[in-house]
Amino acid sequence: MLHASDQAAGLRRLFRRTPSAVVALFTTGRLPRALALQTLVALTEGARRVVVLDEHAPEDGSLLSAFGFPEGGDLLGALQGQHEVTETMREVADGLWVVPAAATVHAVSLLDDAHHARLEAGITELQRRADLLAIHAVGDARRLTPFARAAGRRLLVVEASGVGARGACQWIKGLAAAGAGSLEVAVSGARDRADATALFASLNDFTERHVGLPLVWRGEVERDGLADSMTAPLGERHPAEGASAFIRRLRAWSAQAGVAG
Numbered sequence: 001m002l003h004a005s006d007q008a009a010g011l012r013r014l015f016r017r018t019p020s021a022v023v024a025l026f027t028t029g030r031l032p033r034a035l036a037l038q039t040l041v042a043l044t045e046g047a048r049r050v051v052v053l054d055e056h057a058p059e060d061g062s063l064l065s066a067f068g069f070p071e072g073g074d075l076l077g078a079l080q081g082q083h084e085v086t087e088t089m090r091e092v093a094d095g096l097w098v099v100p101a102a103a104t105v106h107a108v109s110l111l112d113d114a115h116h117a118r119l120e121a122g123i124t125e126l127q128r129r130a131d132l133l134a135i136h137a138v139g140d141a142r143r144l145t146p147f148a149r150a151a152g153r154r155l156l157v158v159e160a161s162g163v164g165a166r167g168a169c170q171w172i173k174g175l176a177a178a179g180a181g182s183l184e185v186a187v188s189g190a191r192d193r194a195d196a197t198a199l200f201a202s203l204n205d206f207t208e209r210h211v212g213l214p215l216v217w218r219g220e221v222e223r224d225g226l227a228d229s230m231t232a233p234l235g236e237r238h239p240a241e242g243a244s245a246f247i248r249r250l251r252a253w254s255a256q257a258g259v260a261g
Helices: 004-014 032-042 075-079 102-110 113-128 146-150 162-177 193-211 226-231 245-260
Strands: 021-028 050-054 090-093 096-100 132-136 153-159 183-188 215-220
Touching: 021 032, 021 146, 021 162, 021 226, 032 132, 032 153, 032 183, 032 226, 050 113, 075 102, 075 113, 102 146, 113 132, 113 245, 132 226, 146 245, 153 162, 162 183, 162 193, 183 193, 183 226, 193 215, 215 226
Parallel strands: 021 132, 021 153, 050 096, 050 132, 153 183, 183 215
Antiparallel strands: 090 096
């Protein structure tokens, strides 16, 4: 028998009229991949279905390698007609599906119109199957990929440590330089609520003094309903962009990357 939360999630997907929201996930701390996994699992709470475009190659900390899955089946193969886009989805945890996309990231700026149309159709299908489409972003804020740039929302998860705080400042500066409108922030591993809010306050003070990028507090990964906040519209101060606009932005950023290359 289905639980009420499972039934609600199924109805959300059945009657969804617009694509699911897209969020680029950035993590900073001593073990960033482990922090990404913890966050992604938290986003499945309430029987939500999360599909992750993983930009990381195996040697760069891919999610499949973390779960002991064999590599292969990159999204790029679907664009080349080797398999269906749904065949790239691998369920690594209850409600959490990973789509390897490292090869796609390197090729996206080189795609011709036909392959780019397949990419857009494939992403639309992935969005249809998810409550949230997440981008497990690779690299750093100075070299964001077209997928990370095109995401309508950006979530920075900060480990409550000196390493996490220093890395967060670098991400904030880079994302501000990249033109991010705002940045949602969650904290993990804090001793208590006071420790978590103090870390956020210090980051907020840093941005106000040096950067000017608005930060939105999303709470603690371990204690707050991160799934609720990331699947709901942003507040009036930072209005959510239409999720379907992800495709249009991806096309624009891909074209710019091709010109830059």
